[in-house]
Amino acid sequence: METNKYKQDINITPELQQRIDELLSHYPSDKKKSALLPVLHEVQDAHDNWLSTELMDKVAEILEIKPIEVYEVVTFYTMYNQKPMGKYTFEFCLTSCCGLRGADDMMEYTCEKLGIKPGGTTADGLFSVAGVQCLGACGYAPMMQLGDFYKEHLTKEKIDQIIKDCKAGNIILHDK
Structure with a gap:
């Protein structure tokens, strides 16, 4: 390795x-x-x-x-990170169902909003964006995982709100 x-x-x-x-x-x-x-x-x-x-x-x-x-x-497994990631890592499902429902567009929009490329992390270390394989929630496409939770039926407005909530510290990442 x-x-x-x-x-x-x-x-x-x-x-x-x-x-x-x-x-x-x-x-x-x-x-x-x-x-x-x-x-x-x-x-x-x-x-x-x-x-x-x-x-x-x-x-x-x-x-x-x-x-x-x-x-x-x-x-x-994509759930394990081999480099430093942002506090909030947006993992977009890019397999068939999510892809057909616009996951690529949602990931691209998120990257533009944050000023990074897929796989990148913002300079302040707050956000990372990654494309992953099936997250097993096809009926809720397009979707992403954020910490232990799914964010489903994504739209640009939902992405904007998620980013705003993360910046305000209002997002819980782990179900512990």
Whole structure:
């Protein structure tokens, strides 16, 4: 795996370790790898929404697996970020249903409003925009994911309001 050009402090706080231990308790002790996805979510959430190579190595150490086993998962799923992302990451579904209902236009509009390109992050670190594959909400197209929540039946007006609400700090990102 290519070395990540971004640096990140690894901080496994006692609270994070407690959460990881709680997740591991749901699996047989000889099957720690089974907890990989939820552990990655917890670790990413605790580290500014991204995972450096060094942090992935730490997860491998905790789960007693090879680092490549973590890299394979992180590079496959779009829900894991390998570089710093904005506090608010707009993940637009770009598969068939959303595409036919205008998701590309909504993503392009959002990028124009924020002054960035898809995959980019605003200079203040507040927003990122990304295109992702199916989010499994075809009946609500066009849609995007923002944190743990879906924003559905998107229009330019809804995008404007979401951006305004994010800037005001009125958007909840995680259902915890």
